[in-house]
Amino acid sequence: xxxxxxVLYWISTGLLVPVVLVLIFLFVRALVLLGxxxxxxxxxxxxxxxxxxxxxxxxxxxxxxxxxLLPSNSTDPTVGYMQRLFEARRSPARIEHILSDVEIAxxxxxxxxxxxxxxxxxxxxxxxxxxxxPALVGLAAGDIASMAYNxxxxxxTTVVGLFASAIGFLxxxxxxxxxxxxxxxxxxxxxLLIENNKKDTQPCDAAE
Numbered sequence: 001x002x003x004x005x006x007v008l009y010w011i012s013t014g015l016l017v018p019v020v021l022v023l024i025f026l027f028v029r030a031l032v033l034l035g036x037x038x039x040x041x042x043x044x045x046x047x048x049x050x051x052x053x054x055x056x057x058x059x060x061x062x063x064x065x066x067x068x069l070l071p072s073n074s075t076d077p078t079v080g081y082m083q084r085l086f087e088a089r090r091s092p093a094r095i096e097h098i099l100s101d102v103e104i105a106x107x108x109x110x111x112x113x114x115x116x117x118x119x120x121x122x123x124x125x126x127x128x129x130x131x132x133x134p135a136l137v138g139l140a141a142g143d144i145a146s147m148a149y150n151x152x153x154x155x156x157t158t159v160v161g162l163f164a165s166a167i168g169f170l171x172x173x174x175x176x177x178x179x180x181x182x183x184x185x186x187x188x189x190x191x192l193l194i195e196n197n198k199k200d201t202q203p204c205d206a207a208e
Contacts, residue, residue, distance in 0.1 A: 009133060016130045016153075022123050023160045026116060030167040033112055037171050043076040044178065051079075055185055060196040063189075077105070078182045082189055089193045102186060106179045113175060116168025124161015128154045 054066050067086045070079055081102055088094035131150035138146035 012130050012133060015126065019123055019127045019130060020153075020157065022119075023127055023157055023164070026120055026123065026164040027160050029112065030116055030120075030164040033116065033171055034167055037174075040076070040178075043074060044078070047071065047074055047076045047079055055188065058188060058192060060192050060199065063192055063196055066189075078185060081182075081186055085186065085189050085193060090197060092194050092197065095190045095193060099183075099186060099190060102183060106183070109179070110172055110175055113168045113172035116164045117172055118165075118168075120161045120163070120165030120168060122161075124158050124165070127157025127161060130154075131157075 050071065051066075051069060054062075054069055058066055063086075070083055070086075074080070081098060084098050085095055088098060131154040135147045135150035135154070138144070138150065
């Protein structure tokens with residue numbers, strides 16, 4: 001039994017460096033995600049101010065006027081998808097395909113936030129528990145310096161893991177709300193395009 005315990009201790013101790021490296025990686029990704037998040041927020045806020053009122057008053061009759069309002073240099077994905085919808089206005093099948101692409105892209109957009117929210121606490125907890133063993137050994141041997149160092153590592157990994165998790169959770173919640181708004185707007189535009197397309201084809205059918 002002592003041999004098995006020693007093996008487990010060696011394994012857990014050997015995992016400390018990989019765990020710390022993973023935490024550093026998650027921390028860097030969280031910072032990058034936060035920067036991209038604020039950049040996306042600025043783009044959405046700018047386009048929202050331009051398009052919100054026209055969207056609320058959108059009808060099949062003023063679709064062409066709305067298309068002209070779409071900024072060509074926008075970094076907001078919503079604007080890009082709207083432009084794709086207008087390009088596919090004559091094909092309901094392509095419109096449905098674009099909406100499906102939006103759902104797939106939305107799931108991919110959330111992947112990093114979900115990973116941070118779930119992996120941050122898990123890896124942080126591992127980084128907390130692993131140094132506790134050497135800290136207890138140091139305490140039993142009267143090596144206070146060793147115990148203090150390991151406790152410092154334990155607390156630091158906890159903080160980093162929780163920070164990455166908090167960034168992931170907050171960006172996930174907010175991004176999901178943005179995606180719901182995006183999907184609502186795109187479905188409105190798609191429905192009006194299909195409705196307008198049907199109106200255009202009805203006179204042709206009647207003439208035949």
